[in-house]
Amino acid sequence: MRRTLAITCAAALVLTACGTKGGGSDGGTEGAGGVTTDVGVTDSEITLGVMTDQTGPFKALSTGITHGNQLWVEDVNAGGGICGRDLKLEIVDHGYKADTAKTLYPQIEPKVLGLVQLVGSPVTAALSEDLEADEMTTTPTSWSSELLSNPYLMVVGTTYDVEMINGLSYLQDEGMLSDGDTIGHIYIDGEYGANGLRGARYYAKQHDLNLKEVKITSSDNDLTNVVTGLRGQGVEAITLTTTPTQTGSVAAANKALGLNVPILGNNPTFDPLLHNSPAAGALDNLYVVASSVPFSADIPKMKDVAQKFDAAGYTEPPNAGVPYGYAVAEVWGAVLEKACENKDMTRSGVHDALQETTSADTGDLVAELDFSTPGAPATREVYVAKPDASVKGGVTYVKPLFESEDAKNYKAPHQE
Amino acid sequence: MDTFVQLVVNGLGKGAVFALLALGFVIIFKATEVVNFAHGSLVLFGGYLVVVTRETLGWAGAAVVGVLSAGLLALLVERLLLSRSRLASPFSLALLTIGVDVIITEEIVRRLGVSLPFIGDAWDAQPLQVGGVTMFRTHLVAIVVATVLITLFFLAFRYSNWGIAMRAQAENKEAAALSGVRSWVVTSSAWLVAGLLAGVAVLFIATQDFSGAGLSRGTHSIALAAFPAAIIGGLDSTAGAVVGGLVVGLVDALSTEYVSFAFAKSAVFLVMLVVLVVRPSGLFGTKETTRV
Numbered sequence: 001m002r003r004t005l006a007i008t009c010a011a012a013l014v015l016t017a018c019g020t021k022g023g024g025s026d027g028g029t030e031g032a033g034g035v036t037t038d039v040g041v042t043d044s045e046i047t048l049g050v051m052t053d054q055t056g057p058f059k060a061l062s063t064g065i066t067h068g069n070q071l072w073v074e075d076v077n078a079g080g081g082i083c084g085r086d087l088k089l090e091i092v093d094h095g096y097k098a099d100t101a102k103t104l105y106p107q108i109e110p111k112v113l114g115l116v117q118l119v120g121s122p123v124t125a126a127l128s129e130d131l132e133a134d135e136m137t138t139t140p141t142s143w144s145s146e147l148l149s150n151p152y153l154m155v156v157g158t159t160y161d162v163e164m165i166n167g168l169s170y171l172q173d174e175g176m177l178s179d180g181d182t183i184g185h186i187y188i189d190g191e192y193g194a195n196g197l198r199g200a201r202y203y204a205k206q207h208d209l210n211l212k213e214v215k216i217t218s219s220d221n222d223l224t225n226v227v228t229g230l231r232g233q234g235v236e237a238i239t240l241t242t243t244p245t246q247t248g249s250v251a252a253a254n255k256a257l258g259l260n261v262p263i264l265g266n267n268p269t270f271d272p273l274l275h276n277s278p279a280a281g282a283l284d285n286l287y288v289v290a291s292s293v294p295f296s297a298d299i300p301k302m303k304d305v306a307q308k309f310d311a312a313g314y315t316e317p318p319n320a321g322v323p324y325g326y327a328v329a330e331v332w333g334a335v336l337e338k339a340c341e342n343k344d345m346t347r348s349g350v351h352d353a354l355q356e357t358t359s360a361d362t363g364d365l366v367a368e369l370d371f372s373t374p375g376a377p378a379t380r381e382v383y384v385a386k387p388d389a390s391v392k393g394g395v396t397y398v399k400p401l402f403e404s405e406d407a408k409n410y411k412a413p414h415q416e
Numbered sequence: 417m418d419t420f421v422q423l424v425v426n427g428l429g430k431g432a433v434f435a436l437l438a439l440g441f442v443i444i445f446k447a448t449e450v451v452n453f454a455h456g457s458l459v460l461f462g463g464y465l466v467v468v469t470r471e472t473l474g475w476a477g478a479a480v481v482g483v484l485s486a487g488l489l490a491l492l493v494e495r496l497l498l499s500r501s502r503l504a505s506p507f508s509l510a511l512l513t514i515g516v517d518v519i520i521t522e523e524i525v526r527r528l529g530v531s532l533p534f535i536g537d538a539w540d541a542q543p544l545q546v547g548g549v550t551m552f553r554t555h556l557v558a559i560v561v562a563t564v565l566i567t568l569f570f571l572a573f574r575y576s577n578w579g580i581a582m583r584a585q586a587e588n589k590e591a592a593a594l595s596g597v598r599s600w601v602v603t604s605s606a607w608l609v610a611g612l613l614a615g616v617a618v619l620f621i622a623t624q625d626f627s628g629a630g631l632s633r634g635t636h637s638i639a640l641a642a643f644p645a646a647i648i649g650g651l652d653s654t655a656g657a658v659v660g661g662l663v664v665g666l667v668d669a670l671s672t673e674y675v676s677f678a679f680a681k682s683a684v685f686l687v688m689l690v691v692l693v694v695r696p697s698g699l700f701g702t703k704e705t706t707r708v
Binding site: 054055059060063214215216219220221222223224225226228229231232245246248249252256257258277278279281282316 | 418419422423426530532534536540541543545550552623624625626627628629630634637668669672673676677678680
């Protein structure tokens with residue numbers, strides 16, 4: 001009898017465990033306000049996940065994004081929440097390691113409706129199938145256009161390839177580059193680097209540039225010998241899809257070796273902490289491309305977020321992650337409101353709401369977004385910014401939102 | 417040609433620091449036949465003391481504290497752990513040093529948290545131009561300091577009682593003990609000197625010029641990258657450590673340009689393998705002979 005009871009309990013536990021695993025496709029249950037819910041939503045709370053990097057190479061940017069997410073949550077909760085429910089974040093640190101993220105994901109998955117932050121191309125690639133199977137709408141803090149094949153990934157901003165195309169157009173428009181020139185592209189092995197390189201290759205083909213490619217890993221921090229080699233090959237510019245530490249090394253070597261060519265980086269290549277490093281005096285040739293505004297941007301929404309950031313008393317210095325993190329959450333807010341309106345806050349309901357989002361307004365923190373074309377970046381507009389130690393966030397933009405002709409004509413890898 | 421000359425200059429500058437690190441491995445191996453895998457953690461410990469005392473003592477004072485602390489820690493590791501396992505084989509003691517290395521390194525990395533402090537304040541990112549070639553000041557100072565320290569070490573090794581005692585112990589430990597050489601003095605002083613050298617080396621490693629990054633887990637990896645330098649030169653050869661250090665620096669710089677950046681990381685180990693196949697005791701290591 002006891003044995004039968006034990007087997008029955010074990011079977012019940014297994015069935016319960018299976019029942020909590022992911023997916024909203026099985027309908028969910030009706031909750032408060034007549035809204036259907038499944039994972040991560042109760043009658044009083046909506047829980048969103050944050051899988052971030054607090055200890056790896058992008059910890060500073062990721063921490064800024066998390067602060068942006070938190071500021072938005074506080075704002076929304078102060079205004080009564082969404083769909084009559086307060087928002088809550090569940091935060092875990094994977095240290096930019098795909099294997100750690102693989103271990104953490106099953107722990108966080110049963111608790112959250114979606115992921116408002118998932119840092120890192122390698123991590124996103126490792127979890128991509130799980131996210132799709134669990135219908136987990138996710139905002140990757142990775143702007144690779146390769147991710148756009150997964151309909152559950154909501155890339156807020158443009159992608160690395162488009163950033164690079166726009167950035168190179170900017171250099172050429174400003175007379176820093178001409179058709180037929182030689183340029184060097186240093187990129188991290190993996191999806192992040194490969195996607196930046198894809199943009200550089202496209203632009204090089206359109207403008208007959210001689211592109212010298214150098215592949216590195218995220219832990220290669222001294223690039224002096226690489227820059228020495230590029231100097232020997234007569235490069236007119238260096239483009240980067242690297243970590244901020246690597247950007248510091250390239251900038252320092254560019255100056256020390258007397259090369260002094262413009263350096264163009266994708267949005268994660270810069271961190272304001274570089275202003276406190278020995279490379280600080282060598283950042284004057286650096287240009288950073290992003291579709292979210294710098295912390296110092298002179299627009300009402302940014303000023304509001306900056307004020308809230310200061311009031312929150314965070315010990316880490318602000319960076320471009322703060323406005324981006326706030327904007328991403330703002331897009332989530334728009335999607336959740338739509339899901340609430342549709343009376344379906346299950347995971348599949350949220351996904352449907354995302355695809356109905358043709359225009360998400362973030363108060364210009366990020367260029368206007370349209371998620372309705374599968375496989376295409378939600379925007380192709382970028383800002384170009386330069387390091388500036390005198391402003392909070394460490395960068396100030398030198399060119400407002402724009403979209404180059406080359407970026408407009410570019411076809412992203414999964415674009416239909 | 418400009419590129420080649422610049423790469424040689426870059427390689428020699430780095431090689432000087434690798435020589436300091438490799439000498440640390442060699443001194444301990446020569447005195448005790450133990451391969452010290454905790455060398456990377458001694459490097460990190462010296463650097464960490466610079467970071468925590470810099471604000472109160474100023475950079476120069478903190479640098480002295482860092483160097484002395486690394487030496488003291490090495491001495492303590494030997495006195496408190498290794499000397500108590502006198503009957504253990506050198507292989508067991510080498511494994512013990514791996515344990516020590518993991519504990520110290522993880523604790524320092526945890527304490528450093530998100531910061532990556534650069535600690536070469538006096539010379540970092542202040543390059544000099546000499547005849548169209550860029551000389552990184554960190555490399556220049558490292559070459560001078562390494563030359564002075566290595567020369568001092570050679571002189572002491574050759575002419576002082578300490579040096580003679582160490583050579584005697586390296587030749588034959590039992591015979592040296594019978595001749596009145598106090599083994600524990602030789603052993604502990606070897607650890608002390610190796611620790612001091614680690615403390616000096618980190619002042620050059622955690623710089624923009626050398627590693628492109630501040631004090632971090634990467635600093636530890638660089639310290640271990642000097643291990644091939646010691647093997648190439650010969651684990652029991654002090655002169656070999658210097659040559660091995662320079663070979664590592666040059667191979668790294670030149671293979672980056674003339675083969676590929678990805679290959680450069682394995683190139684050093686490839687050279688090590690070739691040396692081991694051709695001369696199993698390293699370029700300058702003592703050949704083991706057995707009478708039959």
